[in-house]
Amino acid sequence: MSRGSRRPSLLFWLVLPFMAFVTLLPYAWTFATSFKRRSDILSTPPTWIKDPSWFNYESMLFTRGFDLYLLNSVIIGVSSTLLALTVGTLAGYAFSRYKVPAGNHLFFYILATRLGPPIAYALPMYFLFSELGLLNTHLGVSIAHAAFNLVLVVWMMKTFFDEIPVELEEAASIDGCTAAQAFWRISLPLALPGLVTVAMFVFIFSWNEMLFALMLSAGDSNTLPVMIPSLIQHTGTLRGEVAAAAIVQTIPVIVFTFVAQRHLLRGLTFGAVKG
Amino acid sequence: MARIDIENIRKTFGGVVALHDVSLAIPDGAFVILVGPSGCGKTTLLRLLAGLEAASAGTIAIDGRDVTALPARERDVAMVFQNYALYPHMSVRRNMSFALELKKIPRAEIERRVDATADILGIGALLDRRPRQLSGGQRQRVALGRAIVREPAVFLFDEPLSNLDAKLRTSMRSELIKLHKRLNATIVYVTHDQVEAMTMGEIVVVMKDGVLLQSGAPLDIYRDPVNLFVAEFIGSPAMNFLKGNFDAGRGEAVVAEGRGRLRLDPALAGSLAEGRRVELIFGVRPEHLLAAPPPSGASAIDGLVEVVEPLGAETVVEMSLGTQSLTARLKGDLLPATGSVLTLHVEPKSVFVFDPADGARLRAV
Ligand SMILES: Nc1ncnc2c1ncn2[C@@H]1O[C@H](COP(=O)(O)OP(=O)(O)OP(=O)(O)O)[C@@H](O)[C@H]1O
Ligand SMILES: [Mg+2]
Numbered sequence: 241m242s243r244g245s246r247r248p249s250l251l252f253w254l255v256l257p258f259m260a261f262v263t264l265l266p267y268a269w270t271f272a273t274s275f276k277r278r279s280d281i282l283s284t285p286p287t288w289i290k291d292p293s294w295f296n297y298e299s300m301l302f303t304r305g306f307d308l309y310l311l312n313s314v315i316i317g318v319s320s321t322l323l324a325l326t327v328g329t330l331a332g333y334a335f336s337r338y339k340v341p342a343g344n345h346l347f348f349y350i351l352a353t354r355l356g357p358p359i360a361y362a363l364p365m366y367f368l369f370s371e372l373g374l375l376n377t378h379l380g381v382s383i384a385h386a387a388f389n390l391v392l393v394v395w396m397m398k399t400f401f402d403e404i405p406v407e408l409e410e411a412a413s414i415d416g417c418t419a420a421q422a423f424w425r426i427s428l429p430l431a432l433p434g435l436v437t438v439a440m441f442v443f444i445f446s447w448n449e450m451l452f453a454l455m456l457s458a459g460d461s462n463t464l465p466v467m468i469p470s471l472i473q474h475t476g477t478l479r480g481e482v483a484a485a486a487i488v489q490t491i492p493v494i495v496f497t498f499v500a501q502r503h504l505l506r507g508l509t510f511g512a513v514k515g
Numbered sequence: 516m517a518r519i520d521i522e523n524i525r526k527t528f529g530g531v532v533a534l535h536d537v538s539l540a541i542p543d544g545a546f547v548i549l550v551g552p553s554g555c556g557k558t559t560l561l562r563l564l565a566g567l568e569a570a571s572a573g574t575i576a577i578d579g580r581d582v583t584a585l586p587a588r589e590r591d592v593a594m595v596f597q598n599y600a601l602y603p604h605m606s607v608r609r610n611m612s613f614a615l616e617l618k619k620i621p622r623a624e625i626e627r628r629v630d631a632t633a634d635i636l637g638i639g640a641l642l643d644r645r646p647r648q649l650s651g652g653q654r655q656r657v658a659l660g661r662a663i664v665r666e667p668a669v670f671l672f673d674e675p676l677s678n679l680d681a682k683l684r685t686s687m688r689s690e691l692i693k694l695h696k697r698l699n700a701t702i703v704y705v706t707h708d709q710v711e712a713m714t715m716g717e718i719v720v721v722m723k724d725g726v727l728l729q730s731g732a733p734l735d736i737y738r739d740p741v742n743l744f745v746a747e748f749i750g751s752p753a754m755n756f757l758k759g760n761f762d763a764g765r766g767e768a769v770v771a772e773g774r775g776r777l778r779l780d781p782a783l784a785g786s787l788a789e790g791r792r793v794e795l796i797f798g799v800r801p802e803h804l805l806a807a808p809p810p811s812g813a814s815a816i817d818g819l820v821e822v823v824e825p826l827g828a829e830t831v832v833e834m835s836l837g838t839q840s841l842t843a844r845l846k847g848d849l850l851p852a853t854g855s856v857l858t859l860h861v862e863p864k865s866v867f868v869f870d871p872a873d874g875a876r877l878r879a880v
Contacts, residue, residue, distance in 0.1 A: 405600065
């Protein structure tokens with residue numbers, strides 16, 4: 241990781257605060273709104289938080305039933321991530337280490353699943369899942385998200401495994417490992433930084449995803465992003481609750497970005513396994 | 516402890532033939548040295564023995580059991596890789612104990628063996644480090660330790676000392692020899708080092724382009740090489756080769772456009788005369804060139820002294836004979852002047868003869 245050693249230029253100092261301002265202001269405003277009382281939200285002139293309260297969060301979570309949707313988002317995010325990682329890591333490993341029949345074609349075919357417009361898959365998936373009885377279940381949405389994310393996992397994990405010298409597994413097999421043990425005890429731990437990076441991408445994708453979640457689930461299995469628009473009602477928009485839900489929705493993204501920044505960089509510049 | 520029987524092993528990578536029908540019987544507990552130029556198939560042979568590579572044809576048996584199709588983990592073989600292949604995410608201690616843990620050996624026993632091995636190799640202070648925190652030489656010793664601690668039936672070493680400094684290399688060499696005596700294990704050891712080739716092993720195997728050219732005791736190969744390649748490869752500085760004609764009438768070779776006359780062993784001269792051989796290549800080892808004529812013959816080679824290297828105990832002289840050159844190892848008290856003409860002698864029994872067409876050694880029949 242070599243950062244440019246040049247000192248940031250004047251232009252940098254002019255542009256950066258401007259960009260940060262433009263990007264962060266709406267978020268800051270949403271944040272402020274989420275703690276405002278209903279009467280203050282649309283007051284003119286606009287006011288900053290006068291009297292912060294958790295009212296919007298409580299209303300959103302408990303009155304509007306978003307506690308369930310939040311839980312759904314977590315369940316679907318975690319299970320689709322686990323599913324995509326399990327299948328994708330094994331597939332990526334196979335592509336990296338074994339001669340897969342028609343391997344190259346297959347590898348690009350997998351990529352093709354991500355090139356089409358999601359809506360083209362959503363409808364057939366709807367019919368398929370309806371036949372299978374997977375509509376309106378956590379499992380259904382998890383499978384859809386995992387399937388859509390598999391490309392990313394397979395491609396990234398293959399590159400991570402490619403970086404790990406085969407000799408390490410050979411040494412392990414001489415030391416007495418079966419192929420599975422060599423994978424589990426040598427290659428997988430070495431690919432862990434990569435795996436964590438991929439996991440974050442996959443989780444965030446599922447967390448933010450709306451189309452599949454909307455099509456394949458209803459009521460009790462809905463996720464947070466699907467339900468936020470429901471707060472815009474014919475009697476008026478529940479601005480405070482929308483803001484609170486939006487803030488809750490962004491928490492994992494922010495946490496992952498900050499807490500895992502180091503890991504993320506390590507995963508992306510993975511390759512220093514030699515020796 | 517195991518005998519290894521390699522029979523007609525062949526290995527091809529796509530179109531490349533890496534091993535050509537190699538056969539070799541390694542007795543129980545032997546220390547075998549594998550030498551040959553880069554790309555001759557040494558690593559490939561080790562990998563076949565380890566079970567990391569499948570043979571294209573032929574069989575390998577360890578202790579009479581055919582292991583050709585057996586996976587590496589069932590062969591009780593340890594290998595030190597040319598590039599170490601230490602597990603980067605494990606400490607040195609875990610690198611060494613990994614195989615023992617897989618075998619479910621009791622903790623205390625593992626501790627004892629790891630510590631004892633680390634002591635022998637002088638890496639006791641490094642046990643808690645990760646491989647990336649080690650120097651090249653330290654990694655190499657850890658790689659050795661990982662193999663040694665297992666006390667396997669067969670050790671496979673792929674240039675295990677190549678990254679060590681001269682002093683460490685000498686001490687590691689004697690540690691390995693001691694280890695071999697103690698464990699009585701069969702060792703196959705690849706090296707590029709002449710000293711290691713001559714001193715460490717009981718059997719030297721010389722390979723070239725995937726072909727096993729000769730195997731035998733180091734001194735036997737040194738004294739009796741089967742062809743020009745082996746003669747040149749074993750011994751340092753390398754054997755001198757001079758083109759010349761055989762004069763059947765006088766039983767002599769005339770080399771380097773008449774600058775040298777070499778008297779041949781009568782039996783050898785006899786068979787050369789019988790075969791009507793004329794244009795040949797004559798080989799003389801640098802250490803067999805003598806400053807004073809031996810009582811036995813009238814051989815003499817005149818050369819122009821080009822380079823003199825006084826090493827104290829001996830003096831290495833490089834001479835030119837027209838278009839050809841000659842290296843001699845003379846006694847340390849001889850210091851010929853550069854540019855002078857020097858006449859050297861050689862005993863008839865020290866002259867080797869080779870067929871210029873295929874490099875085959877020609878002997879008395
Ligand atoms: N996996 C492979 N695929 C194709 N060719 C290979 C492969 N492994 C080895 N070879 C070829 O087989 C031949 C023997 O290689 P090998 O590694 O055994 O040589 P070596 O004697 O160990 O050389 P060095 O002294 O440089 O280590 C070489 O020509 C090499 O290019
Ligand atoms: Mg090699």
